[in-house]
Amino acid sequence: MAYRSIFDASALRTEFENAGINPQFIPLIWKKVLQNPNCKWEEILSLPAAAYSLLNSKFVPLSSTLHSVAHSTDAVTSKLLVKLKSGAFVEAVIMRYDSRKGQYDGKPRPGGPRSTLCVSSQVGCKMGCKFCATGSMGFKSNLSTGEIVEQLVHASRISNIRNIVFMGMGEPLNNYSALVEAIRMMTTFPFQLSPKKITVSTVGIVHAINKLHHDLPNLNLAVSLHAPVQDIRCQIMPAARAFPLEKLMDALHLYQKNSQQKIFIEYIMLDGVNDDELQAQQLGKLLETLEVVVNLIPFNPIGSTSQFRTSSEAKVKYFQKVLREKYNIRTTVRKEMGQDINGACGQLVVSEQDKLLATSTAPLTDIEDLRF
Known part of the structure; x- marks a missing residue:
């Protein structure tokens, strides 16, 4: 039979309840697995006797490896190749920052070192954005x-993760139920991340945006x-045809109001496309009635045959100036991280070389195996 991950929370809770086992023991199990996957x-003491037979017959600590x-050469980015129980692969990226560098409002920045994990929600993606390798x-x-959730478990053994961004492989809102449950897990024991430290990125799935705040405040x-x-959105993002810009903006206004x-x-x-x-000017007029932060992202090459080129630094600066002034x-202009390992924005794709590496290398089972 197919064993489920212990982090499939709803399945685990249902099995416990059906077996008459108190679900209050579940957080203890998660904590122990985090300590030793x-x-x-x-080895997990103090569980009811019935829990051990249930866990042994239906669950594994981790379903992925x-x-x-x-x-990256500058040591601030790490790309994780994760093999799922189906044999498919996904990628997740750890990005390390030090918020003390530079200044904010003329004063030294507060804070210190932090790590953000870029998480995948699907194998591949059906949105087909022409500038994105995953598509x-x-x-x-x-x-x-x-x-x-297991992407966070794997990453936590490498770095202390403080922030999560759902900007990896896939369109998160097309996997809505699993997304909501995963984030609810991440914000409770044993992970206890703040919802304000989690960002979900979407191409604009209007019906999902309309219920997101209610489900994940x-x-x-x-x-x-x-x-x-x-028209430009449809040229570079074919899925935009299903979500007209007017309806998307209405959804964003309602989301912000709520x-x-x-x-x-x-x-x-x-x-030469959108820069x-x-x-x-059009972007400024579109957004001027919303409270937003615009993040301008330099295009990352996704192969020698790409039809797109990166905007010049001068163009990016002028575009920013118009919006600001x-x-x-x-x-802001995004600082690109991990380009040399194809871990930057738009570059996540499981290549044949990645698959070869994964199948020819023994799974990493301990932090010492990472060999920093």
Whole structure:
């Protein structure tokens, strides 16, 4: 039979309740697995006798394995290749920051070192964005709750994760139920991340945005807009045809009214496509009635045959200037991390080389095996 991940929370809770076992023991099991992912169920003391037979017959500590980790040359980014029980692969990326570097409002920045984990929600993606490598895989399957959470488990053995961004492989809102359950797990014991430290990125699945705040309050929403008018969006993001810009903006206004939170707007800078002054003006007018932060993203190459080029630094700066000075929209330029390991924005794709590495390398089972 197919064993489930112990982090498939609803399945585990249902099995416990059906067997008459108090679900209050579940957090203890999760804590022990975090401490030792290779543990045997009998090593977890103080469980009811019925729990051991149930766990042995239906669950495993982890259903996925960490097969390889690639580190960027500057040591601030690590890309994890994770093999699922189906034999498919997904990627997750650890990005390390030090918020003390630089200044904010003329003063030294508070805080210190922190790590953000970029999580995948699907194997491949059906959105087909033409500037994104994941889209070239097509859609393979949704990840289960456990497979999403296990990316955090694997990453936590490498770095202390403080922030989560659902910006990896897949469209998170197309795997809505598993996404919601995974985030609820991440924000409770034993992970206890703040919802304000979790960001979900979407191309604009309107019906899911309309219920997101109710299901996951205090979450950060990021929208991959990438163009200020519908025709350009459809050219570079085919899925945009199903979610007209007018309906998307209505959904964002309603989301902000209900949540009272800023919305993050992601905008990839494509030379000669969406980066001239006209588009900057159109974007400013589109967003001026919302409270947003626009994140301008330099395009990352996804192969020698790519039809797109990266906008020049001068164009990016001028685009930012228009949004800031004319429309008073807070605008940042994303610092790209992990390009040399294909771990930057838009570059996540499981290549044949990745698969070869994964199948020819013994699974990593201990932190010492990572060999920093």
